[in-house]
Amino acid sequence: MRLPDMPLHDPFVVADAGSRTYHLFTSNDPSVSGVEGTGTMVYRSRDLRDWLHPVVVFRAADQPELWASDGGWAPEVHQLAGRYYLFTTLHNEDRPLPVPPSSRYGTPFRLSNHMRGTVTAVSDSLLGPFTVVDPSRPTPPAHLMTLDGTLYVDPSGQPWMVYAHEWLQTIDGTMEAIRLAPDLTSTIGDPVFLFKASDASWLGEQIPAGVPHQLAPYITDGPQLHRAPDGALLMLWSTYEKNVAGQDGTISGGYVQTYAVSESGELAGPWRQQRPLVREDSGHGMLFHTFDGRLMMILHRPFADARGKLYEMRLDGHELRVLRRRDDLDGGG
Incomplete structure (x- = not known):
């Protein structure tokens, strides 16, 4: 299989040095995997060009008394102390959460809040099966509507889950973090605020003066932390860039890949927002790094019926740059 033939959303690559195999994790798609149900599947490749048919490594239906059975978004797999930990976002529309009064924000959006958050599952193998460590609740606080949890281990060895706090609950979406136990199976203390989506000042550049920005939400999505060789701490994240469409001033947006830099080099920030890396929805x-040491970025495009796209990247200090899109690997398009 090649990337243009592989349906995937929220791709996450583990370059396994032992097998010299790239593992690309994404939400289960029964039309490709042949396995029904919410979960996680993985494609495998030795060269980032040719990929094996995916296998399912996690299914919500196989987890007794799990609090949610929908979603399966943004799976990530991290190795720690000889075990593999899967983070993936689930939701349950039958378990509502408080909805902020829309009049407070002047937004025309109909808000519908329900339990959503990232669960933690563990396995002894990259190919699973993964078992949820606490089936009763998501890993971040259950009263928060969150998604896209990722792992960050700070210089002292303290693991954190960094996640997006949904705009559906906050209007101006935020990035937050919470400490994890050493084995990642429970949380410690309260969440820590990192930044809000509207901190990216370029988000509203194409909205004329006088048009209220709150007529479209500020979205945080897809965090991933990366330590640069010079010690700088970067966070990749995604959002929707706001644009005015039509004569009536209706505000629309396109999905964009951007990043931020912690000015202190610490998770607490302050975080300075950078210009987008890739637009085009x-x-x-x-x-991730290839086995020959190249820095690569994988993302999905477009948002609907998404496919994976690979980019070769460069870090100049804490400045992240796109060198080229690797058409030779992903088939172009």
């Missing part, structure tokens, strides 16, 4: 990217 692209996003939820992550960085």
Whole structure:
């Protein structure tokens, strides 16, 4: 299989040095995997060009008494102390959460809040099966509507889950973090605020003066932390860039891949927002190194019926740049 033939959203690549195999995790698509149900599947490749048919490594239906059975978004797999930990976002529309009064924000959107958050599952193998460590609740606080949890281990060895707090609950979406136990199976303390989507000042550049920005939400999505060789801490994240469409001033937007830099080099920030890396309805990217040492970014495009796109990247200090899109690997398009 080649990337143009592989339906995928929110791609996450693990370059497994032992097998010299790239593992591309994404939400289960029964039309490709042949396995029904919410979950996670993985494509595998030795060269980032030719990929094996995906296998399912996690299914919500196989988890007894799991609090949610829908979603399966943004799966990530991280190795820690010889075990593999899967983070993936689930939701349950039958378990509502408080909805903020829309009049407070002047937004025309109909808000519908329900339990949504990232679960943690563990396995002894990259190919699973993964078992949820706490089937009763998501890993971040259950009263928050969150998604896209990712792992960050700080210089002291403290693991954190960094996640997006949904605009559906906040209007101006935020990035937050919460400490994890050493084995990642529980949380410690309260969430820590990192930044809000509207901190990216370029988001409203194409909206004329006098048009209220709150007529469209500020969205946070897809965080991933990356430590640069010079010690700088970067966070890739995605959002929707606001544009005015039509004579009536209706505000629309396109999915974009951007990033931020922590001025202190610490998770707490302050975070300085950078210009977008890729537009074209692209996003939820992550960085990884190839076996020959190249820095790569994979993201999905377009948002609907998405496919994976690979980019060769460069870090100049803390400045992240796109060198070229690897058409030779992903088939172009």
